[in-house]
Amino acid sequence: xxxxxxxxxxxxxxxxxxxxxxxxxxxxxxxxxxxxxxxxxxxxxxxxxxxxxxxxxxxxxxxxxxxxxxxxxxxxxxxxxxxxxxxxxxxxxxxxxxxxxxxxxxxxxxxxxxxxxxxxxxxxxxxxxxxxxxxxxxxxxxxxxxxxxxxxxxxxxxxxxxxxxxxxxxxxxxxxxxxxxxxxxxxxxxxxxxxxxxxxxxxxxxxxxxxxxxxxxxxxxxxxxxxxxxxxxxxxxxxxxxxxxxxxxxxxxxxxxxxxxxxxxxxxxxxxxxxxxxxxxxxxxxxxxxxxxxxxxxxxxxxxxxxxxxxxxxxxxx
Numbered sequence: 001x002x003x004x005x006x007x008x009x010x011x012x013x014x015x016x017x018x019x020x021x022x023x024x025x026x027x028x029x030x031x032x033x034x035x036x037x038x039x040x041x042x043x044x045x046x047x048x049x050x051x052x053x054x055x056x057x058x059x060x061x062x063x064x065x066x067x068x069x070x071x072x073x074x075x076x077x078x079x080x081x082x083x084x085x086x087x088x089x090x091x092x093x094x095x096x097x098x099x100x101x102x103x104x105x106x107x108x109x110x111x112x113x114x115x116x117x118x119x120x121x122x123x124x125x126x127x128x129x130x131x132x133x134x135x136x137x138x139x140x141x142x143x144x145x146x147x148x149x150x151x152x153x154x155x156x157x158x159x160x161x162x163x164x165x166x167x168x169x170x171x172x173x174x175x176x177x178x179x180x181x182x183x184x185x186x187x188x189x190x191x192x193x194x195x196x197x198x199x200x201x202x203x204x205x206x207x208x209x210x211x212x213x214x215x216x217x218x219x220x221x222x223x224x225x226x227x228x229x230x231x232x233x234x235x236x237x238x239x240x241x242x243x244x245x246x247x248x249x250x251x252x253x254x255x256x257x258x259x260x261x262x263x264x265x266x267x268x269x270x271x272x273x274x275x276x277x278x279x280x281x282x283x284x285x286x287x288x289x290x291x292x293x294x295x296x297x298x299x300x301x302x303x304x305x306x307x308x309x310x311x312x313x314x315x316x317x318x
Contacts, residue, residue: 002095005035005046005058012055013048020078021113023135023276023298025231025240029208034060037206039199041065045099049079049088056083059092061099064109065199066183066192071313073105089121106311114299127304130189133278134287136295140239140267140275143294148261151254155218160255162262165215165229174224175217176200182245186280204243207231214239214266216259218246225250228259232272239267241277244286257289264293 005013010028017026038044044062048055061075075096079089100108110127112118113135152162168175176197183192204210209231218226226246232239241263246255267275278301279286 001050002047002091003050005048005060007032007036009048009055009058010035013046013058016055016058016078016080019080020115023113023137025209025233025238025276027209027233033202033206033208037202038062039065039202041199043103047092047095049092051083051088056080057088057092059096061096063100063103063105066195067188067190068194069190069313071104071106071311072109073100073103073107074109075100076110084117093121093125101308101311105308106313107305107307109303109305112302112304114301119302119304122304122306125306127306129302130305131303132281132300133303134281135276135278135298135301136290137274137276137298138264138293138295140264140272143261143264143268145261145265148258148265151258151261155254155258158253159220160225160253160258161219162258163217163219164213165210165217165227166212168217168219168224169212171222171224172201172205173197175205175227178224178227178245178247179204179243181247182243185248186283188280204229207242209233209240210242211239211266214263214270215242216262216266218250218255218258220250226255226259228256228263230263230267232267232270234270234272237271237273239263239272239275241275256286257292260289260293 010031013031014026014028035046042062042065044060046060049057057079059077064072064074077089077092179200180195183195211230211232214230214232216228217224229243230239231242244256244260264275277290277295279290
């Protein structure tokens, strides 16, 4: 039976997400935050499928809130591997499609993590592959940190200082400006020019698994100019490079390398055994940086989109 998400479903929904894709940070606390505190402009809805008294599938749907063009729907459907083939995914997709179209969506978009069956499911419904992120990981204990002291010293000579996120929370608006610059420059079909402070706070700064000691910021004087956010699941001993960004005027000075090395050092000291990241397949600079650090490719996270016939707006923009 398909029903609306309840707060008590959070643990089961996190377990479904990890069963579908173990290469991520997914906890009950994160599920609650994403579902119950989503920004209004996202118009998010969540459903689960309960079978024999257990939650076996989850779907969510909403709208892209950081781009100016309205009507860009996004969704995800996940079914426990041993419950596939029963029509559960198809039923959830119908619920998602009905909701998004009723809310004015003209395009539907989703993503797939290393799952040929899910890709066939989407292709059969008219979706086309529109892009990919490279998923990578490493053991932070294997990262060569020998250049970190010299890099810190060189940055200090040029007026930069490394600090933890915890030390810079009094400059939240400055942190947002860094994140906004990174979002706008990120490869996409439309620049994220509607990226706003409230949405960023929910998405990044209020992430329940964000480590304020394992995330680092570079200061020019007292002004934050580069950052690297790290989310952590200590129980699984995994961490995730959630966000790395630098203000345009301060790029190509080794600041992104500095924050990522600092996070890797911290993760190793905390007993983290696996550090994961994802990057757009066209983001050559960040891919080269991750290769330098020793990240190994895992798979491509593919993106799929379907434009609904006759519903595309005549002129995009906002």
